[in-house]
Amino acid sequence: MNAILDWLANGLWDLSPLTLVVITLVLTHITIVSVTVYLHRYSAHRSLELHPALKHFFRFWLWMTTGMTTLEWTAIHRKHHATCETEDDPHSPQIKGLRRILWAGAEEYRIEAANEETLRRYGAGCPDDWMERNVYSRFPIGGIGTMLVLDLALFGVIGLTVWAVQMIWIPFFAAGVINGIGHYWGYRNFECPDAATNISPWGILIGGEELHNNHHTYPNSAKLSQKWFEFDIGWFWIRLFETLGLAKVRSTGPVAHTVPGKQTLDLDTAWAVVNNRFQVMARYADSVVKPLVQQELVSTSARAARKAKKALTRDACLVDEQGQNRINELTSASPNLATIYEFRQRLQGIWAKRGGNAEELLAALKQWCLDAEATGIQALKDFVAELRTYAMPKAATA
Numbered sequence: 569m570n571a572i573l574d575w576l577a578n579g580l581w582d583l584s585p586l587t588l589v590v591i592t593l594v595l596t597h598i599t600i601v602s603v604t605v606y607l608h609r610y611s612a613h614r615s616l617e618l619h620p621a622l623k624h625f626f627r628f629w630l631w632m633t634t635g636m637t638t639l640e641w642t643a644i645h646r647k648h649h650a651t652c653e654t655e656d657d658p659h660s661p662q663i664k665g666l667r668r669i670l671w672a673g674a675e676e677y678r679i680e681a682a683n684e685e686t687l688r689r690y691g692a693g694c695p696d697d698w699m700e701r702n703v704y705s706r707f708p709i710g711g712i713g714t715m716l717v718l719d720l721a722l723f724g725v726i727g728l729t730v731w732a733v734q735m736i737w738i739p740f741f742a743a744g745v746i747n748g749i750g751h752y753w754g755y756r757n758f759e760c761p762d763a764a765t766n767i768s769p770w771g772i773l774i775g776g777e778e779l780h781n782n783h784h785t786y787p788n789s790a791k792l793s794q795k796w797f798e799f800d801i802g803w804f805w806i807r808l809f810e811t812l813g814l815a816k817v818r819s820t821g822p823v824a825h826t827v828p829g830k831q832t833l834d835l836d837t838a839w840a841v842v843n844n845r846f847q848v849m850a851r852y853a854d855s856v857v858k859p860l861v862q863q864e865l866v867s868t869s870a871r872a873a874r875k876a877k878k879a880l881t882r883d884a885c886l887v888d889e890q891g892q893n894r895i896n897e898l899t900s901a902s903p904n905l906a907t908i909y910e911f912r913q914r915l916q917g918i919w920a921k922r923g924g925n926a927e928e929l930l931a932a933l934k935q936w937c938l939d940a941e942a943t944g945i946q947a948l949k950d951f952v953a954e955l956r957t958y959a960m961p962k963a964a965t966a
Contacts, residue, residue, distance in 0.1 A: 581723065583723065588723060588726060588730065592733050592734070595730070595734055596733060596734055596737040598629060599630070599634065600774060601775055601805050602630050603641075603742060603777075604776055604777055605775075605802055605805055605809075605815075606618065606627070606630070607626075607630070607642065607645075608645065611642045611693075611694065614788070615788050615789055616815055616816060617816040622814045627695065627699075627700075627704060631711035632712070632714060632715045633712070633735070634712075634738050635708040636708075636738075637705050638694045638700070639705070640681040642693075642694050643687045643690035644681065644690075646690040646691075647686050650690070653763055658686075659673055659676045659677070659747040662752070662763050664676070666749070669744065669748035672744075673740075673742075673747050673748060674739035674743045677743050712735065715734065716728075719731040719734075746767075746780060750764060750767055750777070751763045754766050754780070755769075756781045757782060757785070758782070758785040759846070759849055759850070759853075759883040759886075760781065760846065760883070762885075763886060764781045765781050766780060766782060767779075769795070769797055771792060771800045771801055771802065772801050775801055775805075779792040779793055779794070779798055779800055786822065786846075788818075788819045789820050790819060791806075791820045822843050822844045822846075822847065823960065824844035824847075825960075826959070828957065830957045830958075830959060833930070833937060837930075837933075838929050838933050839926070840958040840960045843960065848958075849881070855947060856912075856951050857880050860945070863904075865902075875894075879894045895909065907943055908945065911936070911948065914939075918932045918933055937952045937956075940952050
């Protein structure tokens, strides 16, 4: 009897509290890696390939720890990208409110998972083998129940707490924090046409998904970090899997680069600039807008200058009435700020025409550069000189 009571209290392993905490964090991290590497970067965006054995391990582990199926998660996420920040977005805090998505994001997921049209339209390429049809999709709570039994057997009564942490990790951090805070609060490296933000430059707790603005800018990139100071632990795991022959990266974002001393504006330059357009606009913000704001608004505080820069570089689809009034106020007070704002809008207009032929694209870019240099604003002239150095790698143009 004492042996049974001891087993019920401590489980088969009888671990110390510290060891239990470490094991719990390891278990939840495996789930996070399964979501970010398998569901997100592989299944939803196909930014990498995975070995069949690794893919099936991830499917099995997610069944055990979340009850989610590949089809549902993939389809909902693809729809999110296709309809971001609109009424059709399954989980936009800009539409449904931050409180709703942060605390009830999992419920929004379940509602959308029941939408057969979403699964049919956005779920192409997901597993449909015997295990998926007869086990994972048919018995979604079977894995969760199995994990509960295992946790209780291995850890005793405290195993219920271990299991509970495993169960809430993804619903809160992925469905709530990433989908909520990741579209509401944080910093932005790029002005992508939605409200996605980077929550933290160190993507560790949620597998690198903290770098959400980077992801929405380059959704097909297997690597979510873009700046030197950013860390994406999901990318660390992908590189490890690649070293072990279990993964193959397909894309890491834009392929354009700069060639020091290049001053020829040609088709290669035009394609490179379009390919790298989000980083080009980020450079425009830092090298043109920021110094001009500081020069023109010398009497303002650093905080006011940052807000002015943000207003003048915000993507047009995210500018509300208050933001537009701020832009009008800034451009009315300074002809130079009005000029650089106009040229920023014109440069973005070139991207909208990228469906035209190459000659039209190059002609539009050349004219923009000539007009920018004619303004006499040194920051614009320097930016034009930098644009001419852009080129596509030979491997990408071959």
